[in-house]
Amino acid sequence: MKLADLGEFGFIERIRGAVARSEGTGVRLGIGDDCAVLELPPGQVLLTSTDLLIEEIHFRSDWSDWRALGSKCVSVNVSDVAAMGGSPRHLYLGLAIPGTMAMEDLDAFLEGFLEAAAGYGAVLVGGDTCRSPGPLMISVTVEGAAPTEQVVTRGGAGLGDSIYVSGTLGDSALALQRLQADRPVTVELADRHHRPQARVALGRALAEAQLPSAMIDVSDGVLADLGHILEASAVGARLEQALFPLSSGFSQAMDEEPSLFELALSGGEDYELLFTVPADKEHVLAELIADVPVTRIGTVTEAEQGFLLADQAGQVRPVKAKGFNHFAG
Amino acid sequence: MKLADLGEFGFIERIRGAVARSEGTGVRLGIGDDCAVLELPPGQVLLTSTDLLIEEIHFRSDWSDWRALGSKCVSVNVSDVAAMGGSPRHLYLGLAIPGTMAMEDLDAFLEGFLEAAAGYGAVLVGGDTCRSPGPLMISVTVEGAAPTEQVVTRGGAGLGDSIYVSGTLGDSALALQRLQADRPVTVELADRHHRPQARVALGRALAEAQLPSAMIDVSDGVLADLGHILEASAVGARLEQALFPLSSGFSQAMDEEPSLFELALSGGEDYELLFTVPADKEHVLAELIADVPVTRIGTVTEAEQGFLLADQAGQVRPVKAKGFNHFAG
Structure with a gap:
């Protein structure tokens, strides 16, 4: 199976089918509309961070198996929510895919991505896919939440801490x-x-x-x-x-x-x-x-x-x- | 001024300095921490969408002035929130930048991006920047909101409409x-x-x-x-x-x-x-x-x-x- 045979919408359907349902993450609507529609727990603020992972800059495919890379993309991004004291809830995945990439590598990447997401209690609810004329380029965005009074920033360190x-x-x-x-x-x-x-x-x-x-x-x-x-x-x-x-x-x-x-x-x-x-x-x-x-x-x-x-x-x-x-x- | 002289953190500070303050978008913390910290209006749901725009696939820099391209990146992404009946609030910008790109082109891109964002009532609150070994790659994520009962999906068309x-x-x-x-x-x-x-x-x-x-x-x-x-x-x-x-x-x-x-x-x-x-x-x-x-x-x-x-x-x-x-x- 090649990506070109599956097509853009076929590929998106494939991802959509692989996403596990997750209770308690406030997803009213996931992959498949113009936007994901989401609820936050009352009294909590939204915590959002975005990361790029670019082939040859952040990773080399010959060093890293695809499943591990999928998992790492999630962890790197989710780590920013952890650093604010929050819980990750929703993930968005952007993939610009070189024509040479094999479908089984993409599948392994997605498996690793979804497995890691589930491990953190987060759900993939959106994204974008297209062809890349250059390296594989991955963008990941995470949304998390935390009770307003529990958010930890970089700005509060005090003398003697x-x-x-x-x-x-x-x-x-x-x-x-x-x-x-x-x-x-x-x-x-x-x-x-x-x-x-x-x-x-x-x-x-x-x-x-x-x-x-x-x-x-x-x-x-x-x-x-x-x-x-x-x-x-x-x-x-x-x-x-x-x-x-x-x-x-x-x-x-x-x-x-x-x-x-x-x-x-x-x-x-x-x-x-x-x-x-x-x-x-x-x-x-x-x-x-x-x-x-x-x-x-x-x-x-x-x-x-x-x-x-x-x-x-x-x-x-x-x-x-x-x-x-x-x-x- | 070259990007290499400014450095990654200098470039981020430059963007941070250019972001206009915007009242009423619930931004408790914008660019400069691990995550943006945001509030949603009570009774509204979160609407999120992400888009990739890749040089040679979505745009050619010789056809499009950089300011217009910055503006288009915002409009394309915000359009997904409009299609759900929502108001855009927060934007995230990921940029993988080829070493050959001139600082003045980047500045023009950012000007167009921020101007368009302000026009839609949205604020840039986060992102990621790195070098690209290939084409310019742009990822944009938008978060918007709408009263729960007003969200419009693709799924409600009825016979005779x-x-x-x-x-x-x-x-x-x-x-x-x-x-x-x-x-x-x-x-x-x-x-x-x-x-x-x-x-x-x-x-x-x-x-x-x-x-x-x-x-x-x-x-x-x-x-x-x-x-x-x-x-x-x-x-x-x-x-x-x-x-x-x-x-x-x-x-x-x-x-x-x-x-x-x-x-x-x-x-x-x-x-x-x-x-x-x-x-x-x-x-x-x-x-x-x-x-x-x-x-x-x-x-x-x-x-x-x-x-x-x-x-x-x-x-x-x-x-x-x-x-x-x-x-x-």
């Missing part, structure tokens, strides 16, 4: 570096790159307990993303390198090559939650977290102190918040 | 055909292709008066789009060629080349509203419409009668609902 991060840092960037260098990579590390998980349950639990004063997901690297919090909150920070949570695979690699620590600072695509917690609420955090480890990695300081990093030996140096710049030379 | 369309048909397709053939085209016709207008006010007025039993916007051509209504409503239709509203420019062209009528049937991108109205409500329609002409072009019939077209001479032939198929050979 502790800085926390979930999971471990740098694994995805390490996997990518090895893939780019054609070096072997363990399944665990590769999965962190190909199958990241959005921390939706953690984000909701934190927001519900109203613990974080500010929150963001780590997509551009912890320095860049903490930089966004510091800028939005008009504060400084001091991070302790010794406290950084690293996976055993990452630590082993660092034993041979200590400079890899840079990847835990500035590598992207961890999709962990990075958040600040006022000192008087930290005891609640300890009780709250069961499934996902969170680690304190530093402290919010006055803006004048800037952004500092203390290394293992206690040496303190100023850091520049640098992330991935898509337009850099 | 009259079929109406706003404005005139075929102009955009005629302009495109002439541009493709390198033939001269009048400003009026070219504007219908480059600067289509979404019929938001008309859609709202119709929905508020609860006149249409079904509605869609004409993006793939009136046959294809009416076909969607017939399918969703499980009815047939008979269209009268003699009733089709044609612009003077289109009529003149048809005088020389009668076969051009095909473009009024199957040409796309008119972005007019196509809707059905029960007979007992038609007198209200006559009172309602002031600014935008609407024209009765046919009647809803039983599904068994199929989809028929009566030509000028009264000859009736069955038609196939054919629109633009992005994946056709």
Whole structure:
């Protein structure tokens, strides 16, 4: 079966047929009209984010199986809703598809996409498909919701707040570096790159307990993303390198090559939650977290102190918040 | 100024600075966090649609000035909200930008985009930008709202309803055909292709008066789009060629080349509203419409009668609902 035989409307019908029904997401009308028609829970605000994923820029099809890529597209996008403390509800998928793409690859992509969506409690309710004269280009939009008073922005970090991060840092960037260098990579590390998980349950639990004063997901690297919090909150920070949570695979690699620590600072695509917690609420955090480890990695300081990093030996140096710049030379 | 010098975050700040504040669109938080945070008016449902616009597929930069293209991206997307009877509120813009694109072209695109958005009462509240290794790729998502009981779907057309369309048909397709053939085209016709207008006010007025039993916007051509209504409503239709509203420019062209009528049937991108109205409500329609002409072009019939077209001479032939198929050979 080729895409050209199926046709645009046949392809859309195929997607529509594969979408699982999902209760409780307020879908009055999904795929198949000019717009999706949706309800929000009373007293909740709408949280919306959109992401592009472009072949050769964000992914290479020869590194990533299509099912994993479908899943990753959802996780990357849903992670933005998690970072606001919300629950994802609706997804929209735009696909510009090269003529060379095989139908079975598209099907695998969609399977991964829909499976991940269902795992997060979200439903695919709309999209657009067309031919691409160049690379495969994917756009994903997510709509979520959260009770108005529980939304967590980047702008609330306060002096003396502790800085926390979930999971471990740098694994995805390490996997990518090895893939780019054609070096072997363990399944665990590769999965962190190909199958990241959005921390939706953690984000909701934190927001519900109203613990974080500010929150963001780590997509551009912890320095860049903490930089966004510091800028939005008009504060400084001091991070302790010794406290950084690293996976055993990452630590082993660092034993041979200590400079890899840079990847835990500035590598992207961890999709962990990075958040600040006022000192008087930290005891609640300890009780709250069961499934996902969170680690304190530093402290919010006055803006004048800037952004500092203390290394293992206690040496303190100023850091520049640098992330991935898509337009850099 | 080059995009590479400005950088990704500089470019986003530039867009953020250019977005006009808009009252009454429920924006609690726009560009600059993980998600936009938005409120819906009480008692209204959310209407969301997403569109892709790909260079070489949907537009050619040498035919279209960038400002017009920015405006068209908004209109095309907002037209889907108009077709449900809703008001557009929030827009999201994804841009995958080739390295060769000039900053002044991007600025012109954004100016056109933001100007059109403001004209429809909608605000740009989020997006994503990255480099494209191929063509310029644009994704636009719109969120609108409408009172729950006023939403108009494709699925409500009933036996004996009259079929109406706003404005005139075929102009955009005629302009495109002439541009493709390198033939001269009048400003009026070219504007219908480059600067289509979404019929938001008309859609709202119709929905508020609860006149249409079904509605869609004409993006793939009136046959294809009416076909969607017939399918969703499980009815047939008979269209009268003699009733089709044609612009003077289109009529003149048809005088020389009668076969051009095909473009009024199957040409796309008119972005007019196509809707059905029960007979007992038609007198209200006559009172309602002031600014935008609407024209009765046919009647809803039983599904068994199929989809028929009566030509000028009264000859009736069955038609196939054919629109633009992005994946056709």
